[in-house]
Amino acid sequence: MDTLLEAFTNALRLLIALDPALLEIVGSTLQVTGGALLLAVAAGIPVGVGLGLARRIPAAGCVVPLIYTGMGLPPVVVGLFVYLFLSNQGPLGDLRWLFTLPAMIVAQTIIALPLVVGLTLTAVQAVDSMLPLQVRALGATRWQLAWTTLAEARAGLFAAIVAAFGSIISEVGAVMLVGGNIEGETRVLTTAIVLETRKGNFALALALGVILLGLAFVANFALYRLQNQGVAD
Amino acid sequence: MNLYELENIQQKYNGRCVLNVEKMTIERGEILALVGPSGAGKSTLLRLLNFLEPPAGGRLMFDQNPVSKDVPLPLRRRVTTVFQRPILLKRSVVANLGYGLALRGEKLSPEMQAHWLKRLGLEKLANQAAQKLSAGEAQRVALARALLVRPDVLLLDEPTANLDPYNVSLIEEIVREENEARGTTIVLVTHNIFQARRLAHRTGLLLNGELVEVGETEAFFTSPKREETGAFVRGELVY
Numbered sequence: 001m002d003t004l005l006e007a008f009t010n011a012l013r014l015l016i017a018l019d020p021a022l023l024e025i026v027g028s029t030l031q032v033t034g035g036a037l038l039l040a041v042a043a044g045i046p047v048g049v050g051l052g053l054a055r056r057i058p059a060a061g062c063v064v065p066l067i068y069t070g071m072g073l074p075p076v077v078v079g080l081f082v083y084l085f086l087s088n089q090g091p092l093g094d095l096r097w098l099f100t101l102p103a104m105i106v107a108q109t110i111i112a113l114p115l116v117v118g119l120t121l122t123a124v125q126a127v128d129s130m131l132p133l134q135v136r137a138l139g140a141t142r143w144q145l146a147w148t149t150l151a152e153a154r155a156g157l158f159a160a161i162v163a164a165f166g167s168i169i170s171e172v173g174a175v176m177l178v179g180g181n182i183e184g185e186t187r188v189l190t191t192a193i194v195l196e197t198r199k200g201n202f203a204l205a206l207a208l209g210v211i212l213l214g215l216a217f218v219a220n221f222a223l224y225r226l227q228n229q230g231v232a233d
Numbered sequence: 234m235n236l237y238e239l240e241n242i243q244q245k246y247n248g249r250c251v252l253n254v255e256k257m258t259i260e261r262g263e264i265l266a267l268v269g270p271s272g273a274g275k276s277t278l279l280r281l282l283n284f285l286e287p288p289a290g291g292r293l294m295f296d297q298n299p300v301s302k303d304v305p306l307p308l309r310r311r312v313t314t315v316f317q318r319p320i321l322l323k324r325s326v327v328a329n330l331g332y333g334l335a336l337r338g339e340k341l342s343p344e345m346q347a348h349w350l351k352r353l354g355l356e357k358l359a360n361q362a363a364q365k366l367s368a369g370e371a372q373r374v375a376l377a378r379a380l381l382v383r384p385d386v387l388l389l390d391e392p393t394a395n396l397d398p399y400n401v402s403l404i405e406e407i408v409r410e411e412n413e414a415r416g417t418t419i420v421l422v423t424h425n426i427f428q429a430r431r432l433a434h435r436t437g438l439l440l441n442g443e444l445v446e447v448g449e450t451e452a453f454f455t456s457p458k459r460e461e462t463g464a465f466v467r468g469e470l471v472y
Binding site for chain 2: 128130131133134136137138139140141144148151152
């Protein structure tokens with residue numbers, strides 16, 4: 001109990017003091033999370049919508065189970081693959097991205113992408129099957145139909161974004177492998193927590209955990225507000 | 234003057250012929266009721282009339298334009314359908330009312346909004362989520378949404394099935410008014426022969442995808458030309 005209390009006090013103290021090291025870690029966390037989320041959403045939603053609206057998904061028997069399998073990709077395995085691709089001997093070694101934020105963004109995008117595609121696909125497929133007929137009967141163009149379908153599936157789409165965000169911000173294995181947890185460069189909140197725990201600084205590790213949860217709450221609160229905006233329009 | 238002309242119109246699903254109409258015309262400004270048992274092809278015919286799917290064969294003319302696979306948007310927007318189950322968007326009642334107009338880049342004016350909410354008896358529910366409406370209220374909104382786009386043709390697919398007498402009467406009243414005030418051509422698919430008799434100028438019977446008989450409503454019910462029509466009107470048709 002004392003440790004928990006100390007953790008909250010520490011977290012507050014670190015935030016109030018605007019500790020430069022902490023700000024750097026939070027900044028890196030936001031960069032990796034924001035970048036990966038943006039890429040996963042930008043690529044995943046169009047693919048999910050396309051598959052959801054398709055009358056017949058080509059090789060659906062394989063494609064959909066593959067996507068669902070991707071939703072449970074072990075992050076460490078993804079990290080390992082990205083590591084091998086970006087290492088000096090790897091096919092993308094010339095990029096010199098290993099142990100940099102871009103490498104972490106790539107790994108996180110790969111982890112989050114199937115989540116966004118799979119949940120978007122499910123959300124679009126859950127829209128009333130008569131909706132396209134009714135919307136077309138009211139004179140919608142193809143784009144207007146797609147947009148209306150997206151709007152109708154918005155709760156599911158936000159769930160996809162929230163799930164992707166959650167998986168990215170809480171991930172530790174892949175970013176540790178491809179980022180290396182380098183102070184001032186690739187250290188993010190989750191890897192910092194692991195490090196402090198290993199050093200026995202439980203109170204500081206918990207404090208970082210509280211900040212991580214706080215960030216996640218703020219982001220989810222904003223997403224939830226956005227989701228409910230326009231429901232009564 | 235004919236608005237629609239159909240010749241040898243066929244529709245097939247998975248190779249099975251579900252509609253085969255040799256000849257049929259729909260006159261501008263009339264209310265045409267299509268009756269017939271379930272699976273007779275009534276709803277399929279409505280989908281063809283709304284250009285929601287192309288026919289498998291035959292010739293379909295709309296306002297002297299041959300209807301091909303890709304119907305130009307302005308032509309398509311002259312026709313709309315209200316389905317048996319009202320499909321409302323997860324938005325407010327008012328947003329649903331203005332949806333068809335929004336598709337055309339138009340806004341629902343405050344006057345029209347007030348007029349329709351009053352006409353539908355939904356003044357107090359303007360900003361309520363449409364998903365919370367009763368079946369009758371939802372169907373009234375769906376009908377108003379369709380009429381607000383001022384269609385030349387309104388297709389009604391069992392619009393009052395499973396509704397209480399109050400809603401049936403209100404919807405019939407609005408449909409009749411629309412036809413008389415704007416001259417909107419209305420094609421009404423219904424199981425309810427009494428409704429067909431109350432509303433329609435002409436009535437047709439579809440059986441197994443074929444148009445058995447079509448004629449003036451009174452004559453259709455009192456002196457049908459075909460034996461099947463008589464049996465259907467008397468409720469004796471076994472299907």
